[in-house]
Amino acid sequence: MGQVAIKQITVSTLQDAYREKEKIAVLTCYDATFATVLEEAGVDILLVGDSLGNVIQGQSSTLPVTLNEMVYHVQCVARGVSNAFILADMSFGTFQVSPQQAFSNAVQLMAAGAQMVKIEGGRHMAATIEFLTQRGIPVCAHIGLAPQSVHQLGGYKIQGKTPDSARQLREDALLLQDAGAAMLVMELIPAILGEEITRSLAIPTIGIGAGAACSGQVLVLHDMLGLTCGRPPRFVRNFMQGADSIQTAVENYVAAVKSGEFPAHEHIF
Ligand SMILES: Nc1nc(=O)c2c([nH]1)NC[C@@H]1CN(c3ccc(C(=O)N[C@@H](CCC(=O)O)C(=O)O)cc3)CN21
Numbered sequence: 632m633g634q635v636a637i638k639q640i641t642v643s644t645l646q647d648a649y650r651e652k653e654k655i656a657v658l659t660c661y662d663a664t665f666a667t668v669l670e671e672a673g674v675d676i677l678l679v680g681d682s683l684g685n686v687i688q689g690q691s692s693t694l695p696v697t698l699n700e701m702v703y704h705v706q707c708v709a710r711g712v713s714n715a716f717i718l719a720d721m722s723f724g725t726f727q728v729s730p731q732q733a734f735s736n737a738v739q740l741m742a743a744g745a746q747m748v749k750i751e752g753g754r755h756m757a758a759t760i761e762f763l764t765q766r767g768i769p770v771c772a773h774i775g776l777a778p779q780s781v782h783q784l785g786g787y788k789i790q791g792k793t794p795d796s797a798r799q800l801r802e803d804a805l806l807l808q809d810a811g812a813a814m815l816v817m818e819l820i821p822a823i824l825g826e827e828i829t830r831s832l833a834i835p836t837i838g839i840g841a842g843a844a845c846s847g848q849v850l851v852l853h854d855m856l857g858l859t860c861g862r863p864p865r866f867v868r869n870f871m872q873g874a875d876s877i878q879t880a881v882e883n884y885v886a887a888v889k890s891g892e893f894p895a896h897e898h899i900f
Pocket residue numbers: 681682685686693776778787788789819851853854859863864865866
């Protein structure tokens with residue numbers, strides 16, 4: 632570990648940061664080496680995302696990722712950090728059947744070292760989020776573009792563009808907060824909607840293509856290091872540009888999120 636003492640990040644310190652209007656910097660992370668780099672660069676939350684299906688496994692979607700694969704990567708990340716907060720995605724098929732199924736699978740992620748689990752979906756996941764929360768597992772909800780629903784949505788498209796779908800997303804956010812969600816990820820929605828939802832909630836919001844008003848921002852690590860094959864999504868900025876090392880690129884990301892410099896107008900919708 633580095634020479635500087637790194638502060639322990641918990642659900643309470645995240646809520647404190649949020650109250651004090653300090654932006655929360657989140658990056659995905661899938662292994663121990665990067666976990667150490669991210670923690671030392673000051674990333675608040677390491678998300679073990681099911682995007683590992685794309686960037687680690689080379690799949691064309693997140694759908695094939697299994698619970699055991701998520702557990703393995705959470706264990707890898709947990710070995711690389713001392714204090715950083717680990718958020719783990721519940722992968723496709725591990726939480727939809729019932730709240731009971733979601734609970735026993737979330738237990739495996741928590742036992743592997745996660746401090747919170749993330750579940751894609753709107754109001755239909757409220758009962759599951761309530762079930763987990765009441766039994767000691769903090770949950771982050773995830774609305775807007777839900778990549779696990781790509782085949783239903785017909786692609787990775789912006790969500791909440793019509794007045795009706797925007798209203799539904801605003802309602803979902805409130806219902807999921809009421810169900811006990813400790814945090815909310817919003818993906819690929821208009822910036823104005825991201826701002827309205829953030830203002831309407833008491834819990835922190837983490838945006839990815841959801842505008843600058845969110846309480847924090849998240850990107851896929853490989854995207855912000857410029858390693859994505861092909862054209863990256865619009866919300867991505869390559870932080871290796873102007874950085875002489877990965878450590879510096881990640882430090883620049885943290886600084887840009889904290890200062891509000893990222894996301895800029897070219898990253899939002
Ligand atoms: N490397 C990587 N980065 C991600 O952000 C990511 C993954 N993988 N895998 C899972 C999902 C898929 N995601 C994606 C993938 C593509 C777009 C995309 O191309 N979006 C268009 C917007 C299209 C529109 O305007 O409706 C874009 O230009 O950003 C967005 C999110 C986000 N997640």
